[in-house]
Amino acid sequence: MFSLIIRILRPIRWLPFLLPVFIILVLATSCFALLAFAKDDIKTVLILHGVWAQDNWEGDFDAALKRSFAMQQNVAVVTRTEYLGLESSRDDSSRSQMVLHLKNKLGQHEVDLIVGVLPAASNFLHQFGDEFAVDIPRIYVVPGSGLAKMAEEKPDVAYIRSASTAALKNTITQVYEILPETKHLYLVAGIALNDTAYLDRAKQAVIELGKDAQTTDLVGLPLDKLMDTLAQLPPDSAILFVSYEEDSNGDKYIVDKFMTSLSAKANAPIFGFWDTLIGHGVLGGSMTSAEAYASETASAAMRILTGTAPSEIRVKDSSTTNLYDWRQMQRWGIPRSRLPQDHKVFFKAPSLWDDYKNHVIAATALIIFLSIMALVLTLSLRSRKKAWQKAKTSEERLDRALAVNHDGIYEWDTRTNNIYFDARYYTMAGYEPNEFPGRFDEWVARVHPEDYARIGPLVEGYLAGELLTYDVEFRFRGKNSEWMWIRSRLKTFERDEDGKPRRIIGTHTDITSQKHYELMLLSQVKIAEFADKHSALEVLQKVLDEVELLTNSKVGFYHFVADDQEHLSLQNWSTNTLDKM
Template identity: 20%
Template structure:
């Protein structure tokens, strides 16, 4: 008893130690991060992940983690900066034994943030296009697999398989450096092919333009698809979507060098495999985890591409497998009858051979026995006379031999029976194997159901559809049986999507298509639409070669669809904003030009084109220095260099040249536009021809007015002061001729009177130049005195009202307003034939307002407001108002009569 307890205790202790060591071993798992440039769900990215998992997922000591940068759809610097911050938050405490980076953007990220996140961590790269040593500069431990596509071999085999082709059409979005290099590579080796086929590139197109051009291609054309994941408007298109668009637009043969297009409608080519890239990178990682020095492992730069072709497409274009290059891989090729029933045929043939051997053996034995019997009978006949005594013995011997023959026949029959039993047993074993196969298939479906978003199956023979429970749980439905599934799906799937699904289902059922791939909406229990992506493949065929069933997976893509909808909404907002901005520029009355720091004109509005006389296309071919007459190219660059963040704008005047050779003066306002990677200059141009003409008119008016004042002053002095001074001179000269005191006093008195009269005249002249009452008592008293003098004539009635004018204002403003009132009254008396004038002068804070109204005949006020009137007296006075940062407005109606003038000056 004690011995049993001791054994049990030792066994328990051993079991606990095993568990303890197991936990310690699991705690020592090595973490490996896979950093993808693109997003999960992209064919290329998923293939690379599968290749990595095929190697590292088998190792129990490795823990894989995946991170997706999503740069296929988001690649601007602001996004990458935010992604770096998010990466730091997620992985700042994670210590990775190695990091696998997929595609160029991930490698750039690791290089740029090496000192922040990846120092001393082994970096293994894969899928790196156009690899150079600069891409890994600064990374201490690095190696991996480059990505080299072989366009030349793909195009060569395409031309060999289609000898009647007249042109090769290359489809390429030309939006990335890699795409440009691939195009240039084709152009470089094309002359070496020695072919009469024309080479055509379809690049920089929108989706609609691409479809239109593909639909109108020559029937004797071959298409080579490099990539079309982004159109000229910058819209992202997935690999599957762009091949579907091209495949739907044409029936021409399509070739490519990318694995993510394989089995999607291309004939084939020298295929670059993302799966192989992932496998190679994972194997290098495994070597590093096992202790190898990463820097001693050479970079793999070839040997991973292979010729691959789609059997369905070969059959479609009547291409035989023997025409393909040696060693080509053919997918979707149905197995031969011998391969389908290989085991059964082997059993039947083997059994038949055994039966034939047994039957042949039996026949030989019978023939031998018969021959022997004949010989013995002949021997008996010859010896009948001699051996009469042995007849009985011979007969017994014959009977014995006959029994032996019968016994042998019985044995042969038993042997044949055993053989039939053996065949029956083998048949039963085959049935058991089939049952085991079905059981394995069910286990596989359960495994897929447990490890993915969902699994589905459609049996074409009984028309039953199965969808895993996890999908029904997501949709909110319970207790859905296989018998109810098909009818329920027809009710729940969106009607628009249901038609497409039925069309694809019909092709699968008839055997026209091996694959089933589509995206559709299903209504949930809460009456909400949920998006799913279904992928499936025909699994079994019946004896007639018709599809028996199709099995596939269901992936919930609702979040992706919602994200895509948001992106499209943002794009629409951007387009609306762009249209609004363009509309504002086009509606501007000023000319607007946008050019870079070299002077190359990038955009112009209609006003600028009209002023300069160029069309939009013509003006975009010019450099700004070609239209500026006053500044050399170096002088313009001096202005542009002055534009900085601290000095974002400046103005100057110049002269611009029109297309017809004429020129006109302009005032130019420059503003700096700073973009992420460049600087642009916004130039707002004002035609100042009218302003300069106006300034010339004002200058002439001022000169004429000053000249008139001089002439009037000279006339007044000549007519008034001159005679008086001559009289005084005469009086004083004759003073010596008189002796009597009385006569001298009379002469002196006459001289004094003349001097007094001269003083009065000088005072009147001075008052006309600058009224003394305006200088002594201010604007209100001066206007009141002036209007009172005119009212004495009783030819016109003037009413004057002043409000808040007790405090004196700026002397210059007082003189301008007084001159305005004088000029308005003079114009009314001379031209308006008015009987009444009303003048209102007021002050509110720093604002001086003058309202002048008469009831005279009307006139066209537009000429005065625009500065085109020929009457320069009033225009000269009003121009002085503008010089004081004031404003004026004159209104009049030629039919109804009357005039009103409003003048405002901000002190």
């Protein structure tokens, strides 16, 4: 009983792990369903291939066609592919069975459009399409020229003509342009339906170019015999590989599997017109592209599926591209200058320049950039050095001039009311540099109160923009508490929008000696005028007062020295001293 319970509960332990997986699967299924229903409609396109693929051309075509359909926005397209096997179904009975098979298939699955790819499938669809595809529009991709003309009579048929005729003709022309010494041209082809269709076009191109007398057909040779033949071609020969799906023994081939070996055996360069041959031993040629055919087919299909009549879609010629293999060019000694002007070369071995081109270009660009930057920096440094030297010279000249004049400089920013005093501003009054802060109130505190009462209104008038000049003299207290005479001048270098000074440069000039000399002269004049009207003692009293004023003394008196040179005889006090007493 216990073991039975264990067997029942054992699967339950996996539920925590299985539940998230189940949820993810449900969400993914829902997303895909929503994406499918987001399309306006879902259309089915049936793609018919007639014979066994000669190489991967058909695979490239199908893949490119699906990619083109997937890029459409409004209509979802589902593709189905059918291989007809026409290379082994050449009697009426076999083909009748294929028609019956397709009829039953279309009866079970709704198809909106049928595409026949290459001549074999296009011919089959044209011949038997009315039996199994009634009222279903069709597209013939790369039909024969005769079939294209007949298709124009059917209103439900669109076609995209092959570029192979032009490609073959262009390739043959390039053979004689690239190898002008060519005397023999060999056309290699099998016996399958597509082989013979393309061989007919190649032979027609040879005739149109007037080269038929130099051309030999190698048709249906078994592969081993074909290799031996191509290995023994006469000098000045060239080979045009047309198509080789089946040989005369009924053996079928995929070109990719043997082309490299065939090219290695051949003693002449091989040209071709299928882009899938590049890289497998073919020198090159004017190539048709499965990608280009698929893109044009998808475009035509979408037009039909969205309502355009098939008879309005008739693509006369598809595009070709001149492609060449660099390795084969080197093998046969063919210079690139002989190639057509609009060509592409593949498999070129990169040279030293190719390998390091980007590095060299980047390094060169970096060197040029750094050289330019170095030149710019050098010129900038020279310019700045000259400017610095000029400024230094000017500063030294100014310093010498100020040193001679004993001037100090200050700069006043009226927005912040901060003042910068230079070193001489401090030292001329006995202070150490920066001994007191650079503020207006610090300056006011050191100006003699009597003088500030006189010059204060002048400062305010200058700051208000009412006075354009400022040149005043006042007493300024030095560090030793003695008064020195200063001459101050201001110059405005920047004003605000109202015209008021914003940045002011000022100077302080020590004029103490000059002022004392002026006062001494004034005292002499005063004493001389006083002496005319007063006694000798009064004149001495006046002299004492003037000397006291000139020397800033607190106490003044004069005395005589006795004859013994040891005693003094006090004669009088100054007026200020007497007042204080």
